[in-house]
Amino acid sequence: MTADDPRHEILAAFRDGLGIVLPSTSTDVIAARLVDSLALVTLIAEVEERLDVEIPFESLDLDNLRSVDAIADLVTGLRSEAA
Numbered sequence: 347m348t349a350d351d352p353r354h355e356i357l358a359a360f361r362d363g364l365g366i367v368l369p370s371t372s373t374d375v376i377a378a379r380l381v382d383s384l385a386l387v388t389l390i391a392e393v394e395e396r397l398d399v400e401i402p403f404e405s406l407d408l409d410n411l412r413s414v415d416a417i418a419d420l421v422t423g424l425r426s427e428a429a
Contacts, residue, residue: 352397352421356414359392371414386411393417399424 353371360366360375364385368375375381381389389411390401399421410420 352393352418353414355396356393356417356421359389359396360414363388363392368414371418373414374412376408376412393421397421399428 357368357371360368364381366375366380368380373380390406393399394401401420401424405420405424410416
């Protein structure tokens with residue numbers, strides 16, 4: 347993970363915000379039933395605060411929230427659009 351890579355902060359959001367320690371950044375948290383809808387809302391808020399990014403409603407597709415890797419790709423894409 348590089349300094350520009352948001353995975354570290356996303357992992358911290360899972361750990362600190364939800365009390366979930368993930369074995370891998372590719373773990374599908376929805377298929378593994380590690381999160382429910384309320385946890386996803388909490389996670390989104392944590393990610394937005396930690397990474398100073400706003401995730402628009404239209405980006406809230408479950409596929410964008412399935413794993414740390416997917417969330418990192420979403421955040422990276424949003425940052426690119428904002429630049």
